[in-house]
Amino acid sequence: MNPDRAVIGMEGDFNALNRDFAWDWYAQYGQTDGTTMSYGTPYIRRVAQAVDAVTLNGQIVCRDAAARAAGCQPWNVINGPSDAAVAWAGGKSGTESTVKQTVVAANMTTDLFQLPAGAVGLAFGGEYRKEESLFIQDAAGASGELFLNSIGRRGGEYDVAEVYGEIAVPLLRDLPFADDLRVEAAGRYSDYSSIGGVYQWRLAGEWAPVRDVRFRANHGVAVRAPNIVELYSPQSRNFTTAAVDPCDKDAFAGVSAAQQAARRVNCAAVIPNYNPTTFTSSFGPGRASLPLLQGGNTNLREEEAETEQLGVVIQPRWVPGLQLSFDHFRYDLDGYISTVPVNTALTLCYDSAQSVATNPACANVVRDASGAASGTIGGVTEVLLTNQNIAKVRVQGYDASIAYTFDLADALAGGAYDMGRLQLRLDVTRTYEWRFQGSAQDTFRNFAGYVTYAAPEWKGALNAVYSFKDLTLGWQTTYVGKMSPTEAFNDSQLTPYYVPEYFRHDVRASYNVNEKITVRGGVQNLSNEIPPYLPEVYLGTSTGSSQYDNRGRFFFVGATLRY
Numbered sequence: 240m241n242p243d244r245a246v247i248g249m250e251g252d253f254n255a256l257n258r259d260f261a262w263d264w265y266a267q268y269g270q271t272d273g274t275t276m277s278y279g280t281p282y283i284r285r286v287a288q289a290v291d292a293v294t295l296n297g298q299i300v301c302r303d304a305a306a307r308a309a310g311c312q313p314w315n316v317i318n319g320p321s322d323a324a325v326a327w328a329g330g331k332s333g334t335e336s337t338v339k340q341t342v343v344a345a346n347m348t349t350d351l352f353q354l355p356a357g358a359v360g361l362a363f364g365g366e367y368r369k370e371e372s373l374f375i376q377d378a379a380g381a382s383g384e385l386f387l388n389s390i391g392r393r394g395g396e397y398d399v400a401e402v403y404g405e406i407a408v409p410l411l412r413d414l415p416f417a418d419d420l421r422v423e424a425a426g427r428y429s430d431y432s433s434i435g436g437v438y439q440w441r442l443a444g445e446w447a448p449v450r451d452v453r454f455r456a457n458h459g460v461a462v463r464a465p466n467i468v469e470l471y472s473p474q475s476r477n478f479t480t481a482a483v484d485p486c487d488k489d490a491f492a493g494v495s496a497a498q499q500a501a502r503r504v505n506c507a508a509v510i511p512n513y514n515p516t517t518f519t520s521s522f523g524p525g526r527a528s529l530p531l532l533q534g535g536n537t538n539l540r541e542e543e544a545e546t547e548q549l550g551v552v553i554q555p556r557w558v559p560g561l562q563l564s565f566d567h568f569r570y571d572l573d574g575y576i577s578t579v580p581v582n583t584a585l586t587l588c589y590d591s592a593q594s595v596a597t598n599p600a601c602a603n604v605v606r607d608a609s610g611a612a613s614g615t616i617g618g619v620t621e622v623l624l625t626n627q628n629i630a631k632v633r634v635q636g637y638d639a640s641i642a643y644t645f646d647l648a649d650a651l652a653g654g655a656y657d658m659g660r661l662q663l664r665l666d667v668t669r670t671y672e673w674r675f676q677g678s679a680q681d682t683f684r685n686f687a688g689y690v691t692y693a694a695p696e697w698k699g700a701l702n703a704v705y706s707f708k709d710l711t712l713g714w715q716t717t718y719v720g721k722m723s724p725t726e727a728f729n730d731s732q733l734t735p736y737y738v739p740e741y742f743r744h745d746v747r748a749s750y751n752v753n754e755k756i757t758v759r760g761g762v763q764n765l766s767n768e769i770p771p772y773l774p775e776v777y778l779g780t781s782t783g784s785s786q787y788d789n790r791g792r793f794f795f796v797g798a799t800l801r802y
Contacts, residue, residue: 244269264345273336279329280385286328289314332380332387338467339371356420357409364403370467371396388475395471395537397433399464419447429462433470437462437541453552455566461546465539469576469626474534482529482581484520484619485589486510498590505588508595509606510617521607521618529619531581536625544572550638560644567637575630579678584622587678630677636670636687659707667699690722690738693785709751713761717743719786738771743788760796767792 248265288306292299292313301311312324320328346364353359373394381391404426411420423443430436441459448454483490486506491499507513522529550566579587587600595601603623610616642665647658673687673694688696697720704713719741747761770787 241273242269242271258349258351260347260349262345262347264343266344267340267342269340271338274333275336276331276333277380277387278331279325280332280387281328282330282384283386284384285311286314286386289320289324289328290316330379330385332385333377334380334390335375335377337371337373339369341369343367351406354409356412359409360407362405366401367398368401369396369398372467372471374471374473376473388477390473390475393471393473393535395467395535397431397467397470399429399431401427401429403427416448417446418450419445419453421445423457425459429464431464431541433537434464434540437464441546451553451555453554454550455552456549458547459545461544463542463544465541465576465626468535469539470535470537472535472626474532474625477531477533478528479531479581480522480526480528482585482622483523485585486513486515486518486617487520487523488516488518489523491515494590497592498586501592502589505591505595505601506617509601509608511608513617518617519615521613521615527614529581530621531624532621533578533624534626536627539576539626540574540628542572542574542576542628544570546570562640562642564640565637566639568635570632570634572632572634574628575632575675576626576628577630577677578624578626579629581622581624583678583680584624585619587680590680630675631683632676633672633674633683634670635672636668638666638668640664640666657707659705662702662704662706664702665699666702667697670694670696670698688720688722690724695720695722695786698786711749713747715745715747717745741768741771741787743768755801757799758796759798760794763793763795764788764791 250263344366350358383389411417443457605621607613749759
């Protein structure tokens with residue numbers, strides 16, 4: 240991958256209408272180009288020619304004379320192919336991908352007017368953003384002659400224009416049981432070319448009965464539009480033999496009477512002359528595999544989350560520099576973008592009391608009324624498992640932190656010398672509920688503490704930053720608690736398997752050479768911690784990559800120049 244990014248911006252202030260305004264704007268362009276190559280992928284036609292071998296003049300050769308002339312080497316299906324056969328039958332294929340982002344944003348802040356408790360603050364602004372993606376498969380891969388999904392050229396783009404406003408109103412100040420009382424409101428409207436207009440809002444309040452203690456709360460609705468990958472990632476075909484057709488005569492055993500009744504009605508609506516006691520599907524265990532279409536979906540809508548947070552901040556005046564906070568959070572997310580297992584996709588259609596004609600889930604199941612494509616009248620020719628707004632998520636837990644900042648001279652030398660400043664901070668999150676419902680038929684199950692959705696019950700970070708004049712040194716330790724890889728374990732098991740605790744250490748340093756130049760560098764994952772082994776993961780990336788570092792030890796250097 241080759242990422243490139245450029246940013247330019249300005250900031251300033253002015254006075255108008257007897258008010259001071261502060262403003263800033265920036266423009267950003269980013270592009271990431273990637274190239275992949277696949278070697279040794281067999282040509283379908285060449286494999287067929289290589290396994291079709293005969294004896295000619297005492298030698299085992301490919302039967303096809305034209306293939307022999309082209310270099311065909313016989314493929315031994317009993318003892319395995321020779322290197323020459325593999326080299327002749329295999330080919331190579333490549334892909335190129337490009338993702339682009341363009342952003343232009345402007346912001347402004349001012350004080351509207353004064354109240355007895357302080358100034359009423361206003362912030363507003365806007366942003367324009369454009370996202371583009373392109374995926375190109377080379378001619379060999381797109382030809383369909385290799386054992387690869389023929390994707391060809393796939394891409395898309397969308398843009399969004401946004402406006403927002405925020406207001407902060409101080410209500411009471413320096414009064415008994417009201418050292419500070421304030422409320423805030425914020426709203427944002429976004430107009431997407433992909434999904435249309437969406438709104439977000441937030442209400443918040445803070446109350447400090449005394450200077451040392453502050454209570455805070457907020458409630459709001461947030462939205463997330465589908466990103467460029469979820470919309471336009473290449474669609475490809477896969478196959479499964481583990482799916483079960485709900486209309487099959489053998490699929491009625493073990494399901495409820497209501498499910499059986501729904502299947503009879505819905506299957507009869509799409510299968511000519513359907514008989515639930517005799518119909519045998521075109522796919523299933525021991526039969527032909529079922530084609531699946533997976534990938535992006537341009538018909539996605541936004542995810543919507545209702546958020547809530549309640550907490551307290553304590554800053555005892557008798558311990559300068561000390562701050563403690565504790566918050567409870569809750570997020571309820573609807574329309575979560577996900578995919579469903581193939582059997583769920585089938586039962587969402589045929590086990591529903593809703594008719595096939597009006598049930599949107601049935602659009603994901605393609606049947607062959609004539610039997611020409613599947614070999615069975617009414618057989619399934621394809622199930623669409625593309626991204627869908629189908630899941631729900633609920634997350635609840637606690638955030639706690641303790642931070643302490645002090646001058647080393649005060650602690651070690653009575654304040655007589657400048658020895659720099661030390662900042663210590665510990666953040667801990669306890670997630671006791673991380674519920675996921677993949678579809679309306681699924682149970683709203685709690686995955687907190689399971690690696691399935693990378694939802695540890697405990698996680699935290701310890702930060703230490705030392706600064707002395709122009710030098711800053713930092714250390715961070717990240718902690719991820721142990722997790723169970725599946726829900727298969729119960730309390731009766733004596734030694735259930737757990738993904739162990741994980742610690743990662745990062746160090747960084749920066750130095751202000753002068754007012755215009757700052758240099759920096761550091762090492763991420765200093766001790767080169769290896770991610771825990773996840774027994775259910777077969778690919779190079781996994782759900783665990785959101786919690787664990789998969790790169791290993793990583794060095795970085797940089798500089799900032801100010802003009």
